[in-house]
Amino acid sequence: MTRESKRDRSGKEASVQDLVRSCYRSGGYVFASKAEDISEKYGTTRIARLASNENPRSPPERAIEQGCRALADANRYPDETMRSLTKALRLYHGNDYSFVTGVGMDGVIETLTRTLVDPGDGVAISTPTFSFYRLAALAQAAQVVEIPRGPDFSVDPELFVRKAGKVKISFLCSPNNPTGTVTPIPDIEHILTHIDGILFLDCAYVEFSDTDYRPLMQEYTNLVIGRTMSKVFALAGARVGYAFVPSWLAPFYLRASTPFVLNAISAQAAIGALEERSFVDETIAHARYWRKRYEDEIKYPVFPSGANFVMVDVAPFTGDEMVALLAEQGVIVRSCASFTGLANKYIRVSIGLDRENEQFLAAINSI
Numbered sequence: 454m455t456r457e458s459k460r461d462r463s464g465k466e467a468s469v470q471d472l473v474r475s476c477y478r479s480g481g482y483v484f485a486s487k488a489e490d491i492s493e494k495y496g497t498t499r500i501a502r503l504a505s506n507e508n509p510r511s512p513p514e515r516a517i518e519q520g521c522r523a524l525a526d527a528n529r530y531p532d533e534t535m536r537s538l539t540k541a542l543r544l545y546h547g548n549d550y551s552f553v554t555g556v557g558m559d560g561v562i563e564t565l566t567r568t569l570v571d572p573g574d575g576v577a578i579s580t581p582t583f584s585f586y587r588l589a590a591l592a593q594a595a596q597v598v599e600i601p602r603g604p605d606f607s608v609d610p611e612l613f614v615r616k617a618g619k620v621k622i623s624f625l626c627s628p629n630n631p632t633g634t635v636t637p638i639p640d641i642e643h644i645l646t647h648i649d650g651i652l653f654l655d656c657a658y659v660e661f662s663d664t665d666y667r668p669l670m671q672e673y674t675n676l677v678i679g680r681t682m683s684k685v686f687a688l689a690g691a692r693v694g695y696a697f698v699p700s701w702l703a704p705f706y707l708r709a710s711t712p713f714v715l716n717a718i719s720a721q722a723a724i725g726a727l728e729e730r731s732f733v734d735e736t737i738a739h740a741r742y743w744r745k746r747y748e749d750e751i752k753y754p755v756f757p758s759g760a761n762f763v764m765v766d767v768a769p770f771t772g773d774e775m776v777a778l779l780a781e782q783g784v785i786v787r788s789c790a791s792f793t794g795l796a797n798k799y800i801r802v803s804i805g806l807d808r809e810n811e812q813f814l815a816a817i818n819s820i
Protein backbone atom coordinates (compact mmCIF):
# COMPACT_ATOMS: atom_id res chain seq x y z
CA MET A 454 0.00 0.00 0.00
CA THR A 455 1.59 3.29 -1.04
CA ARG A 456 1.58 6.41 1.08
CA GLU A 457 -0.61 8.26 -1.42
CA SER A 458 -3.34 5.64 -1.37
CA LYS A 459 -3.72 5.93 2.41
CA ARG A 460 -4.49 9.60 1.94
CA ASP A 461 -6.58 9.06 -1.20
CA ARG A 462 -10.08 10.44 -0.77
CA SER A 463 -11.25 9.80 -4.34
CA GLY A 464 -12.16 6.16 -3.62
CA LYS A 465 -10.74 5.19 -7.02
CA GLU A 466 -7.38 3.82 -6.03
CA ALA A 467 -8.10 0.40 -7.55
CA SER A 468 -9.06 1.76 -10.96
CA VAL A 469 -6.75 4.74 -11.59
CA GLN A 470 -3.79 2.54 -12.50
CA ASP A 471 -5.86 1.12 -15.36
CA LEU A 472 -5.55 4.56 -16.96
CA VAL A 473 -1.92 3.77 -17.82
CA ARG A 474 -1.48 2.51 -21.40
CA SER A 475 -0.79 -1.22 -21.63
CA CYS A 476 2.61 -0.61 -23.31
CA TYR A 477 3.83 1.00 -20.06
CA ARG A 478 2.48 -1.52 -17.54
CA SER A 479 5.72 -3.55 -17.66
CA GLY A 480 9.15 -3.60 -19.30
CA GLY A 481 11.02 -0.36 -20.04
CA TYR A 482 14.65 0.58 -20.58
CA VAL A 483 17.30 -1.48 -18.73
CA PHE A 484 19.85 0.79 -17.00
CA ALA A 485 23.40 -0.15 -15.92
CA SER A 486 24.25 -0.80 -12.26
CA LYS A 487 25.40 2.28 -10.37
CA ALA A 488 29.02 2.51 -9.23
CA GLU A 489 27.88 3.58 -5.73
CA ASP A 490 25.68 0.48 -5.37
CA ILE A 491 28.50 -1.86 -6.39
CA SER A 492 31.03 -0.30 -4.03
CA GLU A 493 28.50 -0.45 -1.19
CA LYS A 494 27.62 -4.10 -1.89
CA TYR A 495 31.17 -5.43 -2.23
CA GLY A 496 33.07 -2.91 -0.12
CA THR A 497 35.36 -2.06 -3.05
CA THR A 498 36.39 1.50 -3.79
CA ARG A 499 38.35 0.77 -6.97
CA ILE A 500 35.49 0.61 -9.45
CA ALA A 501 35.81 0.14 -13.22
CA ARG A 502 32.69 1.58 -14.92
CA LEU A 503 32.51 -0.30 -18.18
CA ALA A 504 28.77 -0.89 -18.65
CA SER A 505 27.42 2.10 -20.59
CA ASN A 506 29.86 2.79 -23.44
CA GLU A 507 30.49 6.28 -22.10
CA ASN A 508 33.64 8.25 -22.73
CA PRO A 509 35.63 7.90 -19.48
CA ARG A 510 37.21 11.38 -19.89
CA SER A 511 35.66 14.64 -18.69
CA PRO A 512 34.06 16.64 -21.52
CA PRO A 513 36.28 18.81 -23.76
CA GLU A 514 37.36 22.11 -22.13
CA ARG A 515 35.54 24.21 -24.70
CA ALA A 516 32.31 22.31 -24.05
CA ILE A 517 32.53 23.10 -20.34
CA GLU A 518 33.37 26.78 -20.95
CA GLN A 519 30.65 27.40 -23.51
CA GLY A 520 28.01 25.44 -21.59
CA CYS A 521 28.72 27.48 -18.46
CA ARG A 522 28.58 30.73 -20.42
CA ALA A 523 25.22 29.77 -21.94
CA LEU A 524 23.74 29.37 -18.47
CA ALA A 525 24.11 33.14 -18.00
CA ASP A 526 21.60 33.72 -20.85
CA ALA A 527 19.17 31.01 -19.75
CA ASN A 528 16.40 33.51 -18.95
CA ARG A 529 15.64 33.48 -22.71
CA TYR A 530 14.13 30.59 -24.67
CA PRO A 531 16.58 28.96 -27.06
CA ASP A 532 16.24 29.29 -30.82
CA GLU A 533 13.71 26.59 -31.70
CA THR A 534 15.55 25.49 -34.83
CA MET A 535 18.88 25.23 -32.96
CA ARG A 536 20.43 27.44 -35.64
CA SER A 537 23.83 27.83 -33.98
CA LEU A 538 24.17 24.10 -33.32
CA THR A 539 23.16 23.12 -36.85
CA LYS A 540 25.62 25.72 -38.16
CA ALA A 541 28.37 24.15 -36.04
CA LEU A 542 27.37 20.72 -37.38
CA ARG A 543 27.65 21.96 -40.96
CA LEU A 544 31.08 23.37 -40.16
CA TYR A 545 32.11 19.99 -38.73
CA HIS A 546 30.58 17.69 -41.37
CA GLY A 547 30.23 19.87 -44.46
CA ASN A 548 27.74 22.35 -45.87
CA ASP A 549 25.65 19.97 -47.93
CA TYR A 550 23.80 18.35 -45.07
CA SER A 551 20.48 19.00 -43.28
CA PHE A 552 20.28 18.27 -39.56
CA VAL A 553 17.67 17.85 -36.87
CA THR A 554 18.51 17.76 -33.17
CA GLY A 555 17.04 16.13 -30.09
CA VAL A 556 17.44 15.26 -26.43
CA GLY A 557 20.05 12.62 -27.10
CA MET A 558 19.75 10.43 -30.16
CA ASP A 559 17.05 8.72 -28.12
CA GLY A 560 15.07 11.96 -28.38
CA VAL A 561 15.64 12.05 -32.15
CA ILE A 562 14.43 8.44 -32.48
CA GLU A 563 11.34 9.23 -30.41
CA THR A 564 10.45 12.37 -32.38
CA LEU A 565 11.11 10.81 -35.77
CA THR A 566 8.98 7.78 -34.92
CA ARG A 567 6.21 10.12 -33.81
CA THR A 568 6.57 12.09 -37.07
CA LEU A 569 6.04 9.01 -39.24
CA VAL A 570 4.22 6.21 -37.46
CA ASP A 571 0.46 5.86 -36.99
CA PRO A 572 -1.05 3.09 -34.83
CA GLY A 573 -0.76 -0.25 -36.61
CA ASP A 574 1.99 0.90 -39.01
CA GLY A 575 4.98 -1.41 -39.42
CA VAL A 576 8.37 -0.65 -37.85
CA ALA A 577 11.25 -3.02 -38.62
CA ILE A 578 14.21 -3.63 -36.32
CA SER A 579 17.39 -5.55 -37.07
CA THR A 580 17.99 -7.65 -33.91
CA PRO A 581 19.68 -8.23 -31.49
CA THR A 582 20.20 -4.52 -30.97
CA PHE A 583 19.68 -1.38 -28.91
CA SER A 584 16.34 -1.65 -27.09
CA PHE A 585 15.01 1.88 -27.50
CA TYR A 586 13.80 1.45 -31.11
CA ARG A 587 11.22 -1.06 -29.91
CA LEU A 588 10.12 1.14 -27.01
CA ALA A 589 9.70 4.15 -29.33
CA ALA A 590 7.74 2.03 -31.83
CA LEU A 591 5.46 0.51 -29.20
CA ALA A 592 4.73 4.00 -27.84
CA GLN A 593 3.12 4.78 -31.23
CA ALA A 594 1.24 1.44 -31.16
CA ALA A 595 3.28 0.27 -34.14
CA GLN A 596 3.47 -3.28 -35.42
CA VAL A 597 7.09 -4.31 -34.76
CA VAL A 598 8.78 -6.61 -37.31
CA GLU A 599 12.05 -8.17 -36.14
CA ILE A 600 14.74 -9.05 -38.64
CA PRO A 601 17.23 -11.44 -37.05
CA ARG A 602 20.93 -11.06 -37.80
CA GLY A 603 22.96 -14.13 -38.84
CA PRO A 604 25.07 -16.34 -36.54
CA ASP A 605 28.02 -13.91 -36.84
CA PHE A 606 25.57 -10.99 -36.28
CA SER A 607 25.92 -9.67 -39.82
CA VAL A 608 22.85 -8.25 -41.58
CA ASP A 609 21.40 -10.26 -44.49
CA PRO A 610 20.34 -7.47 -46.88
CA GLU A 611 18.00 -9.75 -48.88
CA LEU A 612 16.17 -10.88 -45.76
CA PHE A 613 16.08 -7.28 -44.53
CA VAL A 614 14.37 -6.12 -47.72
CA ARG A 615 11.89 -9.03 -47.66
CA LYS A 616 10.83 -8.23 -44.11
CA ALA A 617 11.09 -4.43 -44.14
CA GLY A 618 10.08 -3.70 -47.73
CA LYS A 619 6.70 -2.18 -46.86
CA VAL A 620 7.18 -0.70 -43.37
CA LYS A 621 7.33 3.05 -42.64
CA ILE A 622 10.67 3.01 -40.87
CA SER A 623 13.42 0.44 -40.29
CA PHE A 624 16.15 0.63 -37.65
CA LEU A 625 19.65 -0.65 -38.29
CA CYS A 626 22.55 0.06 -35.95
CA SER A 627 26.14 0.12 -37.25
CA PRO A 628 28.45 -0.45 -35.43
CA ASN A 629 25.72 -2.46 -33.73
CA ASN A 630 25.05 -2.24 -30.01
CA PRO A 631 25.74 -4.73 -28.35
CA THR A 632 27.55 -6.90 -30.94
CA GLY A 633 29.94 -4.27 -32.38
CA THR A 634 29.20 -5.45 -35.95
CA VAL A 635 29.73 -2.99 -38.81
CA THR A 636 27.40 -3.34 -41.84
CA PRO A 637 29.22 -2.71 -45.17
CA ILE A 638 28.11 0.26 -47.30
CA PRO A 639 27.00 -1.88 -50.31
CA ASP A 640 24.58 -3.77 -48.02
CA ILE A 641 23.11 -0.46 -46.82
CA GLU A 642 22.73 0.68 -50.45
CA HIS A 643 20.97 -2.56 -51.35
CA ILE A 644 18.49 -1.95 -48.55
CA LEU A 645 17.97 1.73 -49.47
CA THR A 646 17.17 0.93 -53.09
CA HIS A 647 14.70 -1.85 -52.26
CA ILE A 648 12.58 -0.57 -49.35
CA ASP A 649 9.57 1.74 -49.57
CA GLY A 650 10.10 3.44 -46.20
CA ILE A 651 12.85 5.26 -44.30
CA LEU A 652 16.03 3.59 -43.08
CA PHE A 653 17.24 4.96 -39.75
CA LEU A 654 20.94 4.11 -39.58
CA ASP A 655 22.06 4.49 -35.96
CA CYS A 656 25.68 5.61 -36.02
CA ALA A 657 26.19 6.29 -32.30
CA TYR A 658 29.63 4.64 -32.49
CA VAL A 659 30.59 5.25 -36.11
CA GLU A 660 33.53 7.53 -35.24
CA PHE A 661 35.32 4.50 -33.75
CA SER A 662 34.96 2.47 -36.97
CA ASP A 663 36.58 2.66 -40.42
CA THR A 664 33.27 3.30 -42.19
CA ASP A 665 31.77 6.64 -43.24
CA TYR A 666 28.13 6.47 -44.36
CA ARG A 667 27.69 10.23 -44.74
CA PRO A 668 28.21 10.36 -48.53
CA LEU A 669 25.07 8.20 -48.91
CA MET A 670 23.03 11.23 -47.80
CA GLN A 671 23.75 12.86 -51.21
CA GLU A 672 22.23 9.94 -53.09
CA TYR A 673 19.24 8.69 -51.10
CA THR A 674 16.17 10.59 -49.94
CA ASN A 675 15.02 7.75 -47.66
CA LEU A 676 18.06 7.66 -45.35
CA VAL A 677 18.39 9.19 -41.89
CA ILE A 678 21.69 8.85 -40.03
CA GLY A 679 21.47 9.20 -36.26
CA ARG A 680 24.47 10.56 -34.34
CA THR A 681 25.11 11.51 -30.73
CA MET A 682 27.33 13.75 -28.61
CA SER A 683 27.15 11.13 -25.82
CA LYS A 684 29.95 8.77 -26.82
CA VAL A 685 33.05 10.09 -28.60
CA PHE A 686 32.33 13.71 -27.52
CA ALA A 687 31.93 12.77 -23.84
CA LEU A 688 28.65 14.62 -23.30
CA ALA A 689 26.30 11.78 -22.28
CA GLY A 690 24.95 13.84 -19.38
CA ALA A 691 24.18 16.84 -21.61
CA ARG A 692 21.74 14.79 -23.74
CA VAL A 693 22.48 16.04 -27.24
CA GLY A 694 21.73 13.96 -30.31
CA TYR A 695 21.21 14.83 -33.93
CA ALA A 696 20.54 13.26 -37.30
CA PHE A 697 21.46 13.80 -40.91
CA VAL A 698 18.09 14.00 -42.64
CA PRO A 699 17.00 14.42 -46.25
CA SER A 700 16.02 18.11 -46.53
CA TRP A 701 12.33 17.30 -47.21
CA LEU A 702 11.99 15.72 -43.76
CA ALA A 703 13.27 18.51 -41.49
CA PRO A 704 10.12 20.75 -41.43
CA PHE A 705 7.88 17.79 -40.57
CA TYR A 706 10.22 16.72 -37.78
CA LEU A 707 10.16 20.24 -36.29
CA ARG A 708 6.37 20.19 -36.32
CA ALA A 709 6.27 16.89 -34.42
CA SER A 710 8.89 17.80 -31.82
CA THR A 711 8.17 19.57 -28.53
CA PRO A 712 8.50 23.35 -29.04
CA PHE A 713 11.96 23.94 -27.50
CA VAL A 714 13.34 20.47 -27.71
CA LEU A 715 16.98 21.00 -26.77
CA ASN A 716 18.15 23.29 -23.98
CA ALA A 717 20.51 26.17 -24.76
CA ILE A 718 23.18 25.06 -22.27
CA SER A 719 23.57 21.58 -23.75
CA ALA A 720 23.47 23.00 -27.26
CA GLN A 721 26.35 25.41 -26.49
CA ALA A 722 28.33 22.62 -24.80
CA ALA A 723 27.90 20.55 -27.96
CA ILE A 724 29.12 23.44 -30.13
CA GLY A 725 32.21 23.74 -27.92
CA ALA A 726 32.89 20.00 -28.21
CA LEU A 727 32.58 20.10 -32.01
CA GLU A 728 35.26 22.81 -32.09
CA GLU A 729 37.81 20.73 -30.17
CA ARG A 730 38.82 18.12 -32.72
CA SER A 731 41.95 16.94 -30.92
CA PHE A 732 39.73 15.57 -28.15
CA VAL A 733 37.89 13.34 -30.63
CA ASP A 734 41.14 12.15 -32.23
CA GLU A 735 42.62 11.21 -28.86
CA THR A 736 39.46 9.38 -27.81
CA ILE A 737 39.40 7.36 -31.02
CA ALA A 738 43.11 6.44 -30.77
CA HIS A 739 42.64 5.32 -27.16
CA ALA A 740 39.60 3.19 -28.07
CA ARG A 741 41.32 1.53 -31.00
CA TYR A 742 44.40 0.68 -28.94
CA TRP A 743 42.30 -0.94 -26.21
CA ARG A 744 39.91 -2.67 -28.60
CA LYS A 745 42.91 -4.51 -30.04
CA ARG A 746 44.19 -5.40 -26.57
CA TYR A 747 40.74 -6.65 -25.53
CA GLU A 748 40.61 -8.83 -28.67
CA ASP A 749 44.12 -10.18 -28.06
CA GLU A 750 44.11 -10.57 -24.28
CA ILE A 751 40.61 -11.57 -23.11
CA LYS A 752 40.70 -15.35 -22.77
CA TYR A 753 37.08 -15.77 -23.97
CA PRO A 754 35.98 -15.28 -27.61
CA VAL A 755 35.58 -11.59 -28.53
CA PHE A 756 33.47 -10.47 -31.51
CA PRO A 757 35.03 -8.07 -34.05
CA SER A 758 33.92 -4.56 -33.11
CA GLY A 759 33.91 -1.14 -34.75
CA ALA A 760 32.92 0.59 -31.52
CA ASN A 761 34.27 1.65 -28.11
CA PHE A 762 33.08 -1.65 -26.62
CA VAL A 763 33.30 -5.35 -27.38
CA MET A 764 30.92 -8.24 -26.88
CA VAL A 765 32.41 -11.33 -25.25
CA ASP A 766 31.09 -14.92 -25.29
CA VAL A 767 31.54 -15.99 -21.66
CA ALA A 768 30.19 -19.58 -21.91
CA PRO A 769 30.07 -21.79 -19.84
CA PHE A 770 28.97 -18.85 -17.65
CA THR A 771 25.78 -16.93 -18.39
CA GLY A 772 26.07 -13.21 -18.98
CA ASP A 773 24.38 -12.52 -15.66
CA GLU A 774 26.77 -14.86 -13.78
CA MET A 775 29.82 -13.20 -15.32
CA VAL A 776 28.48 -9.74 -14.48
CA ALA A 777 28.09 -10.81 -10.83
CA LEU A 778 31.58 -12.37 -10.70
CA LEU A 779 33.19 -9.26 -12.18
CA ALA A 780 31.21 -6.99 -9.83
CA GLU A 781 32.83 -8.82 -6.89
CA GLN A 782 36.13 -7.47 -8.23
CA GLY A 783 34.73 -3.96 -8.70
CA VAL A 784 34.22 -4.22 -12.46
CA ILE A 785 30.83 -3.15 -13.85
CA VAL A 786 29.97 -4.54 -17.29
CA ARG A 787 26.67 -5.16 -19.06
CA SER A 788 25.01 -8.58 -19.35
CA CYS A 789 23.44 -9.02 -22.77
CA ALA A 790 20.68 -11.26 -21.38
CA SER A 791 18.03 -8.55 -21.81
CA PHE A 792 18.70 -8.07 -25.56
CA THR A 793 15.96 -9.88 -27.53
CA GLY A 794 17.34 -12.53 -29.84
CA LEU A 795 20.59 -13.08 -27.98
CA ALA A 796 21.43 -16.17 -25.89
CA ASN A 797 22.31 -15.51 -22.25
CA LYS A 798 26.05 -16.07 -22.57
CA TYR A 799 27.37 -12.66 -23.58
CA ILE A 800 28.64 -9.55 -21.86
CA ARG A 801 29.32 -6.13 -23.34
CA VAL A 802 32.39 -4.29 -22.06
CA SER A 803 33.18 -0.63 -22.74
CA ILE A 804 36.64 0.82 -23.13
CA GLY A 805 37.38 2.94 -20.08
CA LEU A 806 40.48 4.56 -18.64
CA ASP A 807 43.78 2.59 -18.78
CA ARG A 808 43.43 1.71 -15.09
CA GLU A 809 39.85 0.44 -15.54
CA ASN A 810 40.70 -1.65 -18.59
CA GLU A 811 43.71 -3.25 -16.84
CA GLN A 812 41.49 -4.02 -13.86
CA PHE A 813 38.90 -5.64 -16.13
CA LEU A 814 41.47 -7.74 -18.04
CA ALA A 815 42.99 -9.06 -14.81
CA ALA A 816 39.53 -9.81 -13.40
CA ILE A 817 38.01 -11.63 -16.38
CA ASN A 818 41.15 -13.67 -17.02
CA SER A 819 41.06 -14.85 -13.39
CA ILE A 820 37.56 -16.33 -13.84
Ligand SMILES: *Cc1c(COP(=O)(O)O)cnc(C)c1O
Pocket residue numbers: 506556557558559560583626630655657680681682683689692693694
Ligand atom coordinates in the same frame (compact mmCIF):
# COMPACT_ATOMS: atom_id res chain seq x y z
C1 LIG B 1 24.14 5.42 -26.71
C2 LIG B 1 23.31 5.08 -27.88
C3 LIG B 1 22.41 5.96 -28.47
C4 LIG B 1 22.04 7.31 -28.04
O1 LIG B 1 22.38 7.85 -26.97
P1 LIG B 1 21.91 9.30 -26.54
O2 LIG B 1 22.66 9.46 -25.28
O3 LIG B 1 20.43 9.26 -26.37
O4 LIG B 1 22.32 10.23 -27.63
C5 LIG B 1 21.73 5.60 -29.60
N1 LIG B 1 21.91 4.42 -30.15
C6 LIG B 1 22.76 3.53 -29.63
C7 LIG B 1 22.92 2.25 -30.29
C8 LIG B 1 23.46 3.81 -28.47
O5 LIG B 1 24.25 2.89 -27.95
